[in-house]
Amino acid sequence: MTAGVVTGTGRVGGLVRVRKWFSKSAVQIFLVVVALFWMVPGIGLLVTSFRPLEKVAESGWWTTVTSPGQLTTDNYSNLLGNDTLVDAVINTLLIAIPSTVLxxxxxxAAGYALAWIDFKGRDAVFLLIVAMLMVPLQMALIPVFRIFRTVGVSGIPAVVLFHTAFGLPFAVFLMRNYFAGLPKSLMEAARIDGASEWRIFYRIVLPLGFPAIASLAIFQFTWTWNDLLVALVFSGEQKPLMVFISNRLGQFGSGIDIISAGVFVSALVPLGIFFAFQKYFEAGLLGGSVK
Amino acid sequence: MRKRRWLIALLFLAPALFVLGVLVVYPTIETIRLSFFDRFGEEFVGLDNYRRMLRLDRMRTGFRNSMIWVVVFPTFVTTLGLALAVLSQKVRWRSAFRVILFMPAAIAVLSSGIIWRFMYDADPETGLLNAVANIPRAIFNPEGDYPGAAASHDGLIQEEPGDAIAQVLEIGPGGGVAMLGVLRLTDAALPAEAVQAFAPTPAGSGTITGVVWRDTTPGDNIKGIVDPAERGIPGITVEIIDSSGATVQTVRSGPDGSFDASGLDPGTYRVEIPASTFRKPWRGITWLGEDLITLSAIIAGVWIWGGFALLVIAAGLASLPQETLEAARVDGANEWQVFRRVTVPLLKPIIAVVFVALTINALKMFDLIIGIAPGSVQDDANVIALEMWRTSFTGLGDRGMGSAIAVFLFVLILPILVFNIRRFRLESDA
Known part of the structure; x- marks a missing residue:
């Protein structure tokens, strides 16, 4: 029912329509401004990564609009020729992949047991794991650092183990909740057919759980790819990208071009994942809002 | 049978529980223990670490900043997310809008911090925010041709370099002579047309003759006199101001720096080069200075996490029962009333989830500060999680006090943990 019909006169109805049009345009304009505000920093970084150092130091990236001739791919070829950076990319992959898979x-496995095997103390175990979700990893850094030093774990394996441990509570939470939503009749049918728990898990639950696993994989991969704190503490000489970049920050001013190119290279992978698997990415993030 | 099921469950659970036990549960307890020991974890020191922690300036700043984060950041981001979720519902490009806002969440927080460090650069030539802030200034109060120049001799009045340069003259029967000597011209900025400066002489009643010149040559120790090889400054606007403060004439200097004004009544005049000629370029807002750094970092935080709040709340919004909203509209409620009385109450659980997640984020803030705060202001931008790392793993590495800071952080998060568990139990009971 529109206001125009209620008032019954064309003129007032027209006024209401004009007002509606205005408020709608105001919303549009406001959202466009907000969207621009959100895009500008990223555009700035992209453009900066294509500018030579001496230009970066003396003028803003927006000057490329009037003088596009200054753009160059030198920063990237410098980066590719920079062994430390190439190593950092490799290290990042060597960290992020196992830190996702493990x-x-x-x-x-744990999520399956918590969802479908009825045993005593199940709820308590699950609740304990949910509680661990919110334990800040700062609470473990020092003792784990000491444990690793005692048993001689260092570098990439140390980072991976830590990520595995602190990725687990959320992963179990997500898996258990997703598995619990699968149809009960499926499990019962399989059990009546005499399938073992392992078989049910491997042949039924895992394939059906693919969407949750995909979300989780994307979430965890992005998380570990982008992590700085754990890598700073444990990576030692096997520095991943974030440590490489933060070390460069110490020498700020001398390497803005390298830093911005490094930042951009490091953002390419998660952004690529984001656009390729947007649906799973968002699902993982929405689930991750408890973290 | 029951026992067997228990065994199978254990087999499925064992790997995860083992890792959690060794690397999460045990270390958490161990951290609490270590917080009562010295920095090597050897000697029991009681509450010493906590006492020292509370006295440490860096830690106090960190605590204060963390509290600012906790108070400002979740409230602002949640409100923004809610507003944008509702508004973006009204446009057809809502999914594009949400993708744009969510993109920063994909890239590393450290990188976002660095991106904003560029944005906040104090120099309006290179920092975008200051460049934008500089636009009105550049139009209405542009930088002078000779920024920061100074008066050359005691006969001239100037508050400080960069301000107006003036000479006060008594105009009698012989007229007056103005010697506007200027020093500290940046990068030998005289234009090519400038020639040997003119040495003015009195030109009779009602007339001021003068010169604006660069009053320095190598080895010149006497200021206020036009020496050979000193060049005039052309194109300078000179104002003749009478004793009432009114500008009676405005003249411009020639290639030799000379100017003259005639037809003046006898009296006292102020011959002045206005400040606009010497105005220095704007230095820009020091976003990354010690006063503003936390605020600046929070703005960057809004950019990073705004999309997250928007997305979660928008998902909640999409799941609201449309009939309820429609019913309210049919009953004559306007959009604001629908929002205030129906949408927000229905969304409360989702809003709480977002708010809690952001609060935890605010308490654990770390990479953003490293990325955004230049080394010299890192102490001023300090937060608890950053101080925990700095104390434990940089410098001498005080693991005792580092543990105390970690416990402190955990205690701050504990109420949220309890709240979340209770909510979780309520949900699973329902």
Whole structure:
């Protein structure tokens, strides 16, 4: 029912429509401004990464609009020729991949038991794991650092183990909740057919759980790819990208071009994942809002 | 049978529980223990670490900043997310809008901090925010041609370099002579047309003759006199101001720096080069200075996490029962009333989730500060989580006090943990 019909006169109805049009345009304009505000920093970084150092130091990236001739790919070729950076990219991958696979494997098994095997103390175990979700990892850094030093774990394996441990509570939480939502009849049918728990898990639950596993994988991969704190404490000489960049920050001013190119390179992977798997990415993040 | 099921469950759970036990549960307890020991974890020191922690300036700043984060950041981001979620519902490009706002959440927080460090650069030539802030200034109060120049001799009045330069003259029967000597011209900025400066002489009743010149040559120790090889400054606007403060004439200097004004009544005049000629370029807002750094970092935080709040709340919004909203509209409620009385109450649980997540984020803030705060202001931008790392793993590495700070952080998060568990139990009971 529109206001125009209620008032019954064309003129007032027209006025209401004009007002509506205005408020609608105001919303549009406001959202456009907000969206621009959100895009500008990223555009600035992209453009900066293509500018030579001496230009970066003396003028803003927006000057490329009037003098596009200054753009160059030198920063990137410098980066590719920079062995430390190439090593950092490799290290980041060597950290992020196992730090994604391991917690998912452990959490899928645990999540299955918590969702579908009826045993005493199940709820208590699950609640304990949920509680661990909110333990800040700062609470573990020092003792784990000491444990690793005692048993001689260092570098990439140390980072991976820490990420696995602190990725687990969320992973178990997500897996258990997703598995619990699968149809009960499926499990019962399989059990009546005499399938073992392992078989049910491996042949039914895991394939059906794919969406949750994908979300979790994307979430955890992005998380570990972007992590700074754990890598700073444990990576030692096997520095991943974030440590490489933060070390460069110490020498700020001398390497703005390298830093911005490094930042951009490091953002390419998560952004690529974000656009390729947007649906899973958002699902993982929405689930992750408890973290 | 029951026992067997227990065994199977244990097999599925064992790997995860083992890792959690060794790397989460045990270390958490161990951290509490270590917080009562010295920095090597050897000697029991009681509450010493906590006492020292509370006295440490860096830690106090960190605590204060963390509290600012906790008070400002979740409230602002949640409100913004709610507003944008509701508003973006009204446009057709809502999914594009949400993607744009969510993008920063994909990249590393450290990188976002660095991006904003560029944005906040104090120099309006290179920092975008200051460049934008500088636009009105650049139009209405542009930088002078000779920024920061200074008067050359005692006969001239100037508050400080960069201000107006003036000479006060008594105009009698012989007229007056103005010697506006200028020093500290940046980068030898005289234009090519400038020639040997003119040495003015009195030109009779009612007339001021004068010169604006660069009053320095190598080895010149006497100021206020036009020496050979000193050049005039052309194109300078000179104002003749009478004793009432009114500008009676405005003249411009020639290639030799000379100017003259005639037809003046006898009296006292102020011959002045206005400050706009010497105005220094704007230095910009020091976003990353010690006063503003936390605020600046929070703005960057809004940019990073705004999309998260928007997305979660928008998902909640999409799941609201449309009939309820429609019913309210049919009953004659306007959009604001619908929002205030129906949408927000229904969304409360989701809003709480977002708010809690952001509060935890605010307490654990770390990478953003490293990325955004230049080394010299890192102490001023300090937060608890950053101080925990700095104390424990940089410098001498005080693991005792580092543990105390970690426990302190945990205690601040504990109420949230309890709240979340209770909510979780309520949900699973329902």
């Amino acid at each position: 917690p998912i494997l452990l959490a899928a």
